[in-house]
Amino acid sequence: xxxxxLLVAVVQQxxxxxxxxxxxxxxxxxxxxxxxxxxxxxxxxxxxxxxSAYFTWLLSMNLNLDPxxxxxxxxxILFLIGLGIQKGLINPVLGKEPxxxxxxxxxxxxxxxxxxxxxxxxxxxxxxxxxxxxGFNLGxxxxxxxxxxxxxxxxxxxxxxxxxxxxxxxxxxxxAVTDDRASAMLMGINVxxxxxxxxxxxxxxxxxxxxxxxxxxxxxxxxGTSFSLVSWVAVALAGLGSIQGLIISAIxxxxxxxxxxLISPSIQMAVVYLIFFFILWFKPRGxxxxx
Amino acid sequence: MASKRSRIPLIIAIIVVIxxxxxxxxxxxxxxxxxxxxxxxxxxxxxxxxxxxxxQPLTGNYAIFGQEAVNAAKLVVDIINNELGGVxxxxxxxxxIVVEDAGTSPESARLAAEKLISQYHVPIIYxxxxxxxxxxxxxxxxxxxxxxxxxxLVDDLSRQGWMYFFRVAPQASSHGVSAVDFVLxxxxxxxxxxxxxxxxxxxxxxxxxxxxxxxxELAKKGVEVLAHISYPYDITxxxxxxxxxxxxxxxxxxxxxxxxxxxxxxxxxKAAGLNPVFIAGAGACGFTDPDSIKAAGxxxxxxxxxxxxxxxxxxxxxxxxxxxxxRRYGKMPTEAAxxxxxxxxxxxxxxxxxxxxxxxDPLNPDHLRQAFLSLDLSESNSIAAQLYPTGRxxxxxxxxxxxxxxxxxxxxxxxxxxxxxxxxxxxxxxxQAIFPRPGT
Numbered sequence: 001x002x003x004x005x006l007l008v009a010v011v012q013q014x015x016x017x018x019x020x021x022x023x024x025x026x027x028x029x030x031x032x033x034x035x036x037x038x039x040x041x042x043x044x045x046x047x048x049x050x051x052s053a054y055f056t057w058l059l060s061m062n063l064n065l066d067p068x069x070x071x072x073x074x075x076x077i078l079f080l081i082g083l084g085i086q087k088g089l090i091n092p093v094l095g096k097e098p099x100x101x102x103x104x105x106x107x108x109x110x111x112x113x114x115x116x117x118x119x120x121x122x123x124x125x126x127x128x129x130x131x132x133x134x135g136f137n138l139g140x141x142x143x144x145x146x147x148x149x150x151x152x153x154x155x156x157x158x159x160x161x162x163x164x165x166x167x168x169x170x171x172x173x174x175x176a177v178t179d180d181r182a183s184a185m186l187m188g189i190n191v192x193x194x195x196x197x198x199x200x201x202x203x204x205x206x207x208x209x210x211x212x213x214x215x216x217x218x219x220x221x222x223x224g225t226s227f228s229l230v231s232w233v234a235v236a237l238a239g240l241g242s243i244q245g246l247i248i249s250a251i252x253x254x255x256x257x258x259x260x261x262l263i264s265p266s267i268q269m270a271v272v273y274l275i276f277f278f279i280l281w282f283k284p285r286g287x288x289x290x291x
Numbered sequence: 292m293a294s295k296r297s298r299i300p301l302i303i304a305i306i307v308v309i310x311x312x313x314x315x316x317x318x319x320x321x322x323x324x325x326x327x328x329x330x331x332x333x334x335x336x337x338x339x340x341x342x343x344x345x346x347q348p349l350t351g352n353y354a355i356f357g358q359e360a361v362n363a364a365k366l367v368v369d370i371i372n373n374e375l376g377g378v379x380x381x382x383x384x385x386x387x388i389v390v391e392d393a394g395t396s397p398e399s400a401r402l403a404a405e406k407l408i409s410q411y412h413v414p415i416i417y418x419x420x421x422x423x424x425x426x427x428x429x430x431x432x433x434x435x436x437x438x439x440x441x442x443x444l445v446d447d448l449s450r451q452g453w454m455y456f457f458r459v460a461p462q463a464s465s466h467g468v469s470a471v472d473f474v475l476x477x478x479x480x481x482x483x484x485x486x487x488x489x490x491x492x493x494x495x496x497x498x499x500x501x502x503x504x505x506x507x508e509l510a511k512k513g514v515e516v517l518a519h520i521s522y523p524y525d526i527t528x529x530x531x532x533x534x535x536x537x538x539x540x541x542x543x544x545x546x547x548x549x550x551x552x553x554x555x556x557x558x559x560x561k562a563a564g565l566n567p568v569f570i571a572g573a574g575a576c577g578f579t580d581p582d583s584i585k586a587a588g589x590x591x592x593x594x595x596x597x598x599x600x601x602x603x604x605x606x607x608x609x610x611x612x613x614x615x616x617x618r619r620y621g622k623m624p625t626e627a628a629x630x631x632x633x634x635x636x637x638x639x640x641x642x643x644x645x646x647x648x649x650x651x652d653p654l655n656p657d658h659l660r661q662a663f664l665s666l667d668l669s670e671s672n673s674i675a676a677q678l679y680p681t682g683r684x685x686x687x688x689x690x691x692x693x694x695x696x697x698x699x700x701x702x703x704x705x706x707x708x709x710x711x712x713x714x715x716x717x718x719x720x721x722x723q724a725i726f727p728r729p730g731t
Contacts, residue, residue: 133561
């Protein structure tokens, strides 16, 4: 490989890594929001993305709709499902021992996996003709349409989320509860309602991640494991309290993974975790933690 | 008074003894009046049923295979019991199957085998599809002298020195060899020169073994391997690999995927405009199975893959099983089902042989082993051989089939529908391989 070829390869991976990182940011955003506001360790996060991906696939195949367009239908329904899960499953364990919260969310994950395995079987399910399945050349670089669109949509949603948290009453209430729940209650904020809506909005973010994934890939009952790991790494790397921090941390993960695959695809995640450990060694609370 | 009471127990005892003697005499008198009973010669107890243990991954990432295999097993057992009358040499003994989940680790597969042996006392176990699960299971079956018939393909399994091990399907490395031989055969037939190749494989022991087989065959045939890339099967981004292959610009790509990664590779390759002379799959996973075609759409058009089973083989029994499987389960049988078809029928034929060779103790493990080794099955005398790609089944001392072979399927557009068709070594009727890929 000539030096020029190597430079092209590295730049290509950096570009792909940024796109991948933005996608990872939306994948992790639901977890960050729920963990940040509600202080609950949701180990079912990846499996909720998985089941949302199946939901997207079902609608896409039955209505012959591109997964991106299916989101117009899936997101309102997932919002309602989020309300139901929070009320029925999460609310009873809020404030309880972390072990109980972990047991409930891990159990939810297993239930979702087995429902998916039982109903959809183990074969991968994908949308065969997505709108953005091609690519184009920009000089020596290849730009994949699905990754570009996914990155743009992720960025747009995350900017919206940031504005929502900064400018709206509910967003301010969420941030107040995140910073100090007791004071927020004293100030008249209905914390129970904030938790309910936080989880529902978290499910909407999960639905966006699932829809974007189905534009690029396919779903199996075990997809959730990969996304859970990446989400936790992104949230831990960013620390709590900053959407911008989450975006930057996710981009670090995406670029590390892409550059790692230049060495060998088998060790790409090892490179990610090495960088993760290295950063946490120096900044244990994360790069951008507010609390 | 006291003396009268003390005599009553004695009187009762005398009455009981007289009653017993009278009953005995009466029985003797009665039976002596019947026809003379024939001399009882020793006979072997009648075998009502033979229970076959099946260990397959029914949960976890490999459940795709296990579920298909179990469906195929139920179909075969129904046919053997209801149409063929069971195992005739064992007095029409029915076959029964007990299925255990191999789970998600070698340890759970091992425990599944232990349960089948200790609880159900099975003489034969079939499984466990995944080679490292089978390796763990094999230590248990060998120790307990239980015949293990496997659908796992990694070559090393038949190099363990096991006595009670049999494998009808071809070894993993031969899948890699077949993929290369198919491509080079087609290249020769179409006057296309193949000089360079890239191999990509999921990095499990199976993917690695298949890819090593392909690598060696390419080297033997003088094709330069520009890169041999391994990746984890649950990879979520194939673009770095596709970008690397584009830069290398090989004539052909030999790909050994699992399932999801196969769909992801095909879609990413299409998006990147990667179009070498040919892309050949190996190892029976991905690209050409009905579910991968549904998920990837025309991204997998013209892709091929090697299989241990030929669903289009035009023998009567093969067509019968394919039709019945499609009727029951709504899809064409692929690798796992195909292996179960011919392996379970081979077990059936071995039981028939054992019953003929050793009528007194047919299920003795050493007798069963000898029965397996004595089989020499061909299409003219065996259902199992009719189902097998090469039409011949005969076991070497290490348990491998001496006549193992694969088939190659290609995704083609037939009447507007993406359809997997058999193109090698004998193309199915009305079909030929499309080579090279259009647009190259």
